[in-house]
Amino acid sequence: xxxxxxxxxxxxxxxxxxxxxxxxxxxxxxxxxxxxxxxxxxxxxxxxxxxxxxxxxxxxxxxxxxxxxxxxxxxxxxxxxxxxxxxxxxxxxxxxxxxxxxxxxxxxxxxxxxxxxxxxxxxxxxxxxxxxxxxxxxxxxxxxxxxxxxxxxxxxxxxxxxxxxxxxxxxxxxxxxxxxxxxxxxxxxxxxxxxxxxxxxxxxxxxxxxxxxxxxxxxxxxxxxxxxxxxxxxxxxxxxxxxxxxxxxxxxxxxxxxxxxxxxxxxxxxxxxxxxxxxxxxxxxxxxxxxxxxxxxxxxxxxxxxxxxxxxxxxxxxxxxxxxxxxxxxxxxxxxxxxxxxxxxxxxxxxxxxxxxxxxxxxxxxxxxxxxxxxxxxxxxxxxxxxxxxxxxxxxxxxxxxxxxxxxxxxxxxxxxxxxxxxxxxxxxxxxxxxxxxxxxxxxxx
Amino acid sequence: xxxxxxxxxxxxxxxxxxxxxxxxxxxxxxxxxxxxxxxxxxxxxxxxxxxxxxxxxxxxxxxxxxxxxxxxxxxxxxxxxxxxxxxxxxxxxxxxxxxxxxxxxxxxxxxxxxxxxxxxxxxxxxxxxxxxxxxxxxxxxxxxxxxxxxxxxxxxxxxxxxxxxxxxxxxxxxxxxxxxxxxxxxxxxxxxxxxxxxxxxxxxxxxxxxxxxxxxxxxxxxxxxxxxxxxxxxxxxxxxxxxxxxxxxxxxxxxxxxxxxxxxxxxxxxxxxxxxxxxxxxxxxxxxxxxxxxxxxxxxxxxxxxxxxxxxxxxxxxxxxxxxxxxxxxxxxxxxxxxxxxxxxxxxxxxxxxxxxxxxxxxxxxxxxxxxxxxxxxxxxxxxxxxxxxxxxxxxxxxxxxxxxxxxxxxxxxxxxxxxxxxxxxxxxxxxxxxxxxxxxxxxxx
Numbered sequence: 001x002x003x004x005x006x007x008x009x010x011x012x013x014x015x016x017x018x019x020x021x022x023x024x025x026x027x028x029x030x031x032x033x034x035x036x037x038x039x040x041x042x043x044x045x046x047x048x049x050x051x052x053x054x055x056x057x058x059x060x061x062x063x064x065x066x067x068x069x070x071x072x073x074x075x076x077x078x079x080x081x082x083x084x085x086x087x088x089x090x091x092x093x094x095x096x097x098x099x100x101x102x103x104x105x106x107x108x109x110x111x112x113x114x115x116x117x118x119x120x121x122x123x124x125x126x127x128x129x130x131x132x133x134x135x136x137x138x139x140x141x142x143x144x145x146x147x148x149x150x151x152x153x154x155x156x157x158x159x160x161x162x163x164x165x166x167x168x169x170x171x172x173x174x175x176x177x178x179x180x181x182x183x184x185x186x187x188x189x190x191x192x193x194x195x196x197x198x199x200x201x202x203x204x205x206x207x208x209x210x211x212x213x214x215x216x217x218x219x220x221x222x223x224x225x226x227x228x229x230x231x232x233x234x235x236x237x238x239x240x241x242x243x244x245x246x247x248x249x250x251x252x253x254x255x256x257x258x259x260x261x262x263x264x265x266x267x268x269x270x271x272x273x274x275x276x277x278x279x280x281x282x283x284x285x286x287x288x289x290x291x292x293x294x295x296x297x298x299x300x301x302x303x304x305x306x307x308x309x310x311x312x313x314x315x316x317x318x319x320x321x322x323x324x325x326x327x328x329x330x331x332x333x334x335x336x337x338x339x340x341x342x343x344x345x346x347x348x349x350x351x352x353x354x355x356x357x358x359x360x361x362x363x364x365x366x367x368x369x370x371x372x373x374x375x376x377x378x379x380x381x382x383x384x385x386x387x388x389x390x391x392x393x394x395x396x397x398x399x400x401x402x403x404x405x406x407x408x409x410x411x412x413x414x415x416x417x418x419x420x421x422x423x424x425x426x427x428x429x430x431x432x433x434x435x436x437x438x439x440x441x442x443x444x445x446x
Numbered sequence: 447x448x449x450x451x452x453x454x455x456x457x458x459x460x461x462x463x464x465x466x467x468x469x470x471x472x473x474x475x476x477x478x479x480x481x482x483x484x485x486x487x488x489x490x491x492x493x494x495x496x497x498x499x500x501x502x503x504x505x506x507x508x509x510x511x512x513x514x515x516x517x518x519x520x521x522x523x524x525x526x527x528x529x530x531x532x533x534x535x536x537x538x539x540x541x542x543x544x545x546x547x548x549x550x551x552x553x554x555x556x557x558x559x560x561x562x563x564x565x566x567x568x569x570x571x572x573x574x575x576x577x578x579x580x581x582x583x584x585x586x587x588x589x590x591x592x593x594x595x596x597x598x599x600x601x602x603x604x605x606x607x608x609x610x611x612x613x614x615x616x617x618x619x620x621x622x623x624x625x626x627x628x629x630x631x632x633x634x635x636x637x638x639x640x641x642x643x644x645x646x647x648x649x650x651x652x653x654x655x656x657x658x659x660x661x662x663x664x665x666x667x668x669x670x671x672x673x674x675x676x677x678x679x680x681x682x683x684x685x686x687x688x689x690x691x692x693x694x695x696x697x698x699x700x701x702x703x704x705x706x707x708x709x710x711x712x713x714x715x716x717x718x719x720x721x722x723x724x725x726x727x728x729x730x731x732x733x734x735x736x737x738x739x740x741x742x743x744x745x746x747x748x749x750x751x752x753x754x755x756x757x758x759x760x761x762x763x764x765x766x767x768x769x770x771x772x773x774x775x776x777x778x779x780x781x782x783x784x785x786x787x788x789x790x791x792x793x794x795x796x797x798x799x800x801x802x803x804x805x806x807x808x809x810x811x812x813x814x815x816x817x818x819x820x821x822x823x824x825x826x827x828x829x830x831x832x833x834x835x836x837x838x839x840x841x842x843x844x845x846x847x848x849x850x851x852x853x854x855x856x857x858x859x860x861x862x863x864x865x866x867x868x869x870x871x872x873x874x875x876x877x878x879x880x881x882x883x884x885x886x887x888x889x890x891x892x
Binding site: 021024028031059060062063071072074075077081082113115132135138175183197198294297 | 513554644
């Protein structure tokens with residue numbers, strides 16, 4: 001291998017696939033969305049492919065109109081606990097909100113998943129931008145962007161503080177002396193801040209990897225600031241190589257400026273792989289999926305997202321010139337900017353835009369052969385645009401199976417990807433230091 | 447059988463056993479407290495014994511001094527999700543607090559466990575009385591008894607309202623028409639109350655049993671009021687047959703007065719079975735466990751609980767005449783009353799009291815043979831003191847194995863207990879109606 005680095009691959013799971021019409025394909029079980037066996041099967045496929053991790057997005061709200069597509073969202077941390085029971089190595093990452101939960105509860109839930117999975121847990125930190133979420137927690141509208149990020153920062157200080165309260169070696173389990181843990185190594189936190197007062201200690205101790213890996217996905221300035229300070233992996237949504245390189249440089253630089261080793265934050269752009277034995281076959285699958293979309297379903301959500309009335313959107317015309325300005329967006333600003341930029345840059349009609357959003361919600365879609373995809377992955381990886389990829393199969397399980405069986409072997413042949421797991425924890429898969437061991441050991445393991 | 451009713455048996459699980467010195471026995475793995483395989487093994491034993499359910503208590507705080515005994519408490523809902531993956535029938539009940547969480551999050555978490563387990567979930571509703579919990583959530587002291595119960599009642603209204611938002615038949619999954627769910631059968635809640643404003647709908651739908659079974663354990667007047675209105679099973683702590691009968695009558699009467707069928711609340715007193723082939727063998731095990739207790743560890747917690755200074759407690763003298771009056775107790779009032787009454791009634795020294803509390807925290811301890819225990823269980827069941835029992839093995843897994851292998855067969859021979867599972871959901875095991883099907887069907891299934 002020329003490059004001593006290895007790719008990192010995360011399987012972003014979503015029901016029967018990221019494409020919103022996936023459930024309507026003949027191959028799809030439309031009830032699989034709430035069936036744990038489906039998700040356990042996906043975890044086994046990802047582990048067979050030696051992927052670093054699987055991942056679920058999340059919001060504490062109904063994220064789609066229930067007529068439109070499978071709308072239920074089982075608590076992803078519970079799903080991962082059930083998936084951990086049938087796997088041994090694959091990392092398990094779930095999103096949880098800092099806006100609608102308490103830091104003690106979140107710290108405990110992810111430390112619990114980490115204990116259950118023997119060090120395979122990761123937490124994707126979001127501030128919850130869904131318009132509907134606030135109304136489930138007593139807010140008339142969702143709290144503003146700046147408020148959510150200020151709370152998120154303190155939330156992360158509390159969570160990592162609670163996790164570090166159990167020092168290495170705290171549990172001595174000395175039966176003869178009748179001493180279970182050394183109280184000097186189980187520390188209270190005594191945090192008193194603007195948003196939270198939390199005494200601690202947490203009631204869950206260190207795991208095989210110390211504590212869960214912190215993941216982040218926001219790419220607004222506030223999101224990048226938070227990521228630079230805390231994130232160990234970042235899921236992002238850059239569509240061109242140049243955008244990917246620019247974001248990669250920006251985040252690595254910000255991380256170094258925050259006093260951290262830039263190698264300790266792995267950047268994984270999202271990609272929706274629509275694979276076929278030939279390019280034509282791949283394009284046919286893409287067309288079949290788009291043909292199954294019900295555009296009227298999606299129109300209202302788009303209208304709300306960009307701040308126009310639904311009746312002002314014409315499926316066969318471009319976006320109206322006037323949409324709500326970015327600075328008025330209190331929700332998912334990255335998603336808004338992606339959507340508007342995509343429509344303008346590629347001069348899409350509303351229908352075409354909805355097809356693109358329906359396929360991967362603004363992430364990069366790639367329709368082609370495994371060989372073509374492996375080439376693109378290598379290009380991004382070798383030219384400073386990615387440390388790996390967040391793989392968003394349009395249809396599940398078949399899209400993940402295609403990636404694992406046909407793309408992974410090509411990446412291995414190119415010397416880009418592992419041929420077996422070297423470690424057993426999520427930190428080992430991603431090459432991240434074990435926290436809380438002090439500076440010397442942290443450097444040694446890096 | 448003379449009695450058409452069947453006993454209901456719940457295995458109350460706790461680390462390596464309810465006895466606080468269980469971890470020091472030669473047979474115990476002192477690290478099992480955080481090992482998922484240990485809990486999966488326990489779930490399989492309970493299912494082999496055809497028990498109705500397993501159950502974890504919980505508090506969002508470190509519940510014991512870390513030197514004293516295994517102190518970690520993995521989030522029980524996650525543990526149950528991992529246990530559901532290796533079992534098919536056993537019910538899965540966890541405690542969660544209405545004081546330190548949001549109703550949307552709790553409704554979703556338990557509905558998720560119910561989906562993952564195909565209708566085997568139950569929620570034990572507590573208002574969290576642990577003195578330390580409040581400090582992890584910004585409170586200088588825990589909120590008062592009355593405040594916690596008022597919040598709990600509204601919390602339950604919101605949670606059951608969210609659960610009932612998805613009507614039977616909501617998911618149509620019509621691929622041809624492109625309609626996943628019937629929006630008319632997925633209702634918002636639009637709750638606006640004193641403590642909560644929650645719009646809904648929940649993002650998890652109905653399970654195989656409708657929604658999770660509601661369990662309750664408080665036996666203060668406020669606890670009984672709440673149980674009469676909402677609880678479908680009650681875990682209680684009566685020590686004598688007469689106390690058991692009185693509580694049973696009181697709760698069944700209160701349930702009828704609240705307009706519910708008293709058969710739809712099952713009453714399960716706790717029992718700590720210390721089993722031996724002979725009575726002498728059982729008493730030896732009890733003595734061995736008591737000898738392993740470190741009384742100094744327990745002394746401070748007792749002192750705090752009853753409101754005296756630790757230095758005023760003499761291990762070999764009775765409790766001081768002056769303890770804090772019940773009406774000043776804001777924490778676990780039932781536990782306090784149990785403790786003080788136990789000491790006074792049985793004229794125990796502090797050391798003896800600590801032994802009794804160390805064995806089952808005030809629950810009834812029974813040391814004897816399987817035949818003797820089966821006799822006691824039958825007596826309570828047939829004389830209106832219990833619909834079943836909450837079995838608190840002092841040592842795990844051996845205590846649960848002994849109960850399943852030696853007591854369950856005797857209960858079956860007496861015609862008191864099932865010889866196979868008749869249903870697959872927790873509601874079927876407990877003979878509870880499926881909620882949300884309307885009056886006619888509810889009566890038919892009762």
